[in-house]
Amino acid sequence: MNIENRITKIEDLPLSLTAKDIARVLGVSLEHAYKLMHRKEFPSIQIGKRLVIPKPAFEKWMENPFYYERN
Helix, strand or coil: CCHHHCCCCHHHCCCEECHHHHHHHHCCCHHHHHHHHCCCCCCCEEECCEEEEEHHHHHHHHHCCCCCCCC
8 A cells, every 4th residue: 555545644534434544544455444344343334335434433443443342
């Protein structure tokens, strides 16, 4: 992944994130971002056929990605 494509500030994140956004923030491949989004402990939600992550939920997950639990 090209470092220039990474998002480095919370303020630059959209209100809901896609797999492409997750890949850019975490510096991982798009394939890895999709795998992460399908894990039950990751805060993604399904809207129709799309998986998205609300920005506040992603910020909370980033504070402690190993122990995040859904309510």
